[in-house]
Each structure stands twice: as structure tokens, then as C-alpha cells.
Amino acid sequence: MDTFPDDEIAISARGLRCAYGNFEAVRGVDLTIRNGEFFALLGTNGAGKTTTMETLEGHRPASAGTVRVLDGDPYAQKAAIRPRLGIMLQEAGFADDLTVTETVDLWLRQSSSPRGAASARPTVIAEALETLELADKSGTRVKQLSGGQRRRLDLVLATANQPEVLFLDEPTTGLDPESRERTWAVVNAMHRAGTTVFLTTHYLEEATQYAQRMAIMHDGVIALSGSVAEVLAAEPAAISFSVPPGVSLSGLNPQATVRQEAAWQRVELRSNRLQDDLHALLAWAAANSISLERLKASEASLDEVFRRVSSGSRDSKSPVSAMEDAA
Numbered sequence: 001m002d003t004f005p006d007d008e009i010a011i012s013a014r015g016l017r018c019a020y021g022n023f024e025a026v027r028g029v030d031l032t033i034r035n036g037e038f039f040a041l042l043g044t045n046g047a048g049k050t051t052t053m054e055t056l057e058g059h060r061p062a063s064a065g066t067v068r069v070l071d072g073d074p075y076a077q078k079a080a081i082r083p084r085l086g087i088m089l090q091e092a093g094f095a096d097d098l099t100v101t102e103t104v105d106l107w108l109r110q111s112s113s114p115r116g117a118a119s120a121r122p123t124v125i126a127e128a129l130e131t132l133e134l135a136d137k138s139g140t141r142v143k144q145l146s147g148g149q150r151r152r153l154d155l156v157l158a159t160a161n162q163p164e165v166l167f168l169d170e171p172t173t174g175l176d177p178e179s180r181e182r183t184w185a186v187v188n189a190m191h192r193a194g195t196t197v198f199l200t201t202h203y204l205e206e207a208t209q210y211a212q213r214m215a216i217m218h219d220g221v222i223a224l225s226g227s228v229a230e231v232l233a234a235e236p237a238a239i240s241f242s243v244p245p246g247v248s249l250s251g252l253n254p255q256a257t258v259r260q261e262a263a264w265q266r267v268e269l270r271s272n273r274l275q276d277d278l279h280a281l282l283a284w285a286a287a288n289s290i291s292l293e294r295l296k297a298s299e300a301s302l303d304e305v306f307r308r309v310s311s312g313s314r315d316s317k318s319p320v321s322a323m324e325d326a327a
């Protein structure tokens with residue numbers, strides 16, 4: 001578990017458990033997110049991400065364990081903590097018959113602004129509506145907005161208070177590529193300005209691109225967590241190359257897999273020490289005067305790590321060092 005000084009921590013959960021009746025959806029989660037960090041919580045459907053996030057947001061109490069957001073308990077001290085948070089739920093609870101302007105006005109009346117002048121909020125909102133291409137929808141009823149437009153309106157309101165912590169539950173689901181880009185432009189600008197971002201998403205490439213640290217949840221627990229590089233390193237990297245048929249592969253790790261292609265043998269190796277293993281491979285090729293054709297080396301993708309974790313068969317304690325027996 002990560003340990004940071006208390007005053008650097010924006011969000012923490014210790015032994016967090018959340019139950020719906022007899023069903024325990026979250027079964028002992030530990031998380032620490034630092035001030036200003038961009039953190040992504042990933043996981044399979046039903047893993048417990050939304051439940052965890054909603055508990056951190058103060059929507060529900062923990063069944064067991066402790067949760068702190070900023071400097072308090074988000075459920076017990078909701079009145080003090082909530083105004084400092086920006087929250088974009090998976091489904092926004094807008095009143096369908098209100099127009100965009102009426103929705104914004106209602107939100108302005110109902111929410112308080114601890115950060116920055118309250119009088120600045122209409123300007124902040126107007127700018128965000130412009131950035132997220134909703135400015136021309138001010139008179140449109142919420143029920144007539146497309147799904148993507150509703151998501152963007154929700155983001156406008158979640159960010160309007162210049163929150164210290166921004167919770168985003170699958171913010172880009174259903175958005176077209178341009179809307180996604182605009183969404184990330186808004187979120188990244190807030191992050192650059194110092195906001196802590198807590199994201200859940202099924203778009204793994206977005207998590208890899210924007211998050212500094214991440215955790216992968218499966219079946220109510222955190223299966224894997226760390227910096228993006230650490231999480232990617234949980235799966236071996238891949239090295240592959242081709243050699244003509246008949247070239248002896250003795251000296252290579254027996255775990256190398258060889259695929260016969262029309263005019264080549266395609267060799268694939270898994271590596272937990274990519275640089276060392278590449279050195280060894282090149283030394284082996286040079287020593288044996290072998291030309292490695294179509295040589296490729298790449299770290300595991302988050303997709304591969306994710307699939308391994310969610311299949312429940314991750315075994316990072318037994319790394320395969322592909323070239324350790326190489327000459």
C-alpha cells in the first residue's frame with residue numbers, strides 16, 4: 001500500500017467494504033490518491049468501481065473500513081466536503097422537462113461554492129458550455145438532448161465549482177471522438193490547475209493516456225495497482241522476430257514459441273526484463289551469425305494486463321524471463 005504524508009492525501013480508503021443487503025460488492029479496498037493526482041479505477045462490469053466511487057463521494061456509508069476525502073469523512077461530513085467535490089455520475093439525475101439554462105440555474109441555486117467567487121460561476125459555466133458545444137442548446141429541454149450532450153452538460157456542472165476533487169464515472173461513454181476530445185480538454189485543464197481527478201472508465205487507452213496511477217478492480221477487490229508503467233510491467237513484454245527455416249534456435253529459452261510461416265520461422269518470447277533480454281538476444285544472434293528479420297519488441301498493453309487480471313489468473317510472482325538461458 002502507498003504511504004504518503006497525511007497532508008498530501010486527497011482520497012483514502014482503508015479496508016473499505018460495501019454491501020447491498022447480503023451481497024458484498026466491495027470486499028476490502030485500500031486506496032491512496034495524492035492531492036493533484038489523476039487516478040483511474042478500472043475493472044470488469046460489476047467489479048465494484050461505481051460502488052467504491054459513490055462511497056468516496058459520500059452517497060453511501062461504508063459497511064466497514066474507513067474513507068477520507070480531503071480532510072473528512074465524505075458521508076458523515078457531507079455538508080462540509082460535498083461542495084469541494086465535482087461529481088459526474090454514470091447517469092445524471094437531471095429533471096427532463098427543464099431546459100439547459102433552467103438546469104444550470106437550478107444547479108446554481110442548489111450548490112454552494114467554497115472555491116473562488118460564487119459570482120464567477122455563471123461565467124465559468126458559460127465558458128464550459130461553449131467549450132463543450134452546448135452554448136446553442138440553452139433553450140433545449142434536457143429530455144431533447146442526445147445522450148452525449150447530457151454527459152457534457154453533466155461535466156459542465158461537475159466542474160463549475162472549480163472542485164478540489166473531480167469524480168468522473170465513465171465520463172466519455174457514448175461520446176463521439178470529438179466530444180471525447182473536448183471532454184478530456186476540460187478535465188486535463190482542471191487537472192493541470194491542481195484538481196485531483198478520480199476516474200472510472202472502460203476505455204483503457206484513455207486511462208493509459210491521462211492517468212498517473214491506476215488500479216484494476218475485479219470481483220470487489222483491487223487486483224493490481226500502481227503507476228501506469230508498474231501496471232503495464234505486471235505482464236511480460238513481447239519480443240518477436242523471424243529467421244529462415246532450418247536456423248537452429250538452440251540457446252534460446254525453451255519457452256520461446258515458434259510459429260512456422262510460409263518461408264520463415266516466427267519466434268515469440270515473453271520478457272520481464274526487456275532491455276536485458278534484448279541485449280542477450282542480439283548477442284546470441286551475433287554469436288551465431290543469425291539475422292533477425294522483422295524484429296519487434298513491445299511492452300504489454302493495458303488490454304492484456306486487464307484481460308489477465310479479469311480472468312483471475314494473474315501470476316506476477318512467477319515472471320517468465322524469456323532469454324535467461326540464451327547464450
Ligand SMILES: Nc1ncnc2c1ncn2[C@@H]1O[C@H](COP(=O)(O)OP(=O)(O)OP(=O)(O)O)[C@@H](O)[C@H]1O
Pocket residue numbers: 020023025043044045046047048049050051052
Ligand atoms: N443498488 C444495488 N443493489 C444491489 N446490488 C447492486 C446495487 N448496485 C450495484 N450492485 C451490484 O454490486 C456489484 C458492483 O456494482 P458496481 O456498479 O459498483 O460495479 P462497476 O464496477 O461500477 O460495474 P460497471 O462497469 O458495469 O458499471 C454488481 O454485482 C452489482 O450488480
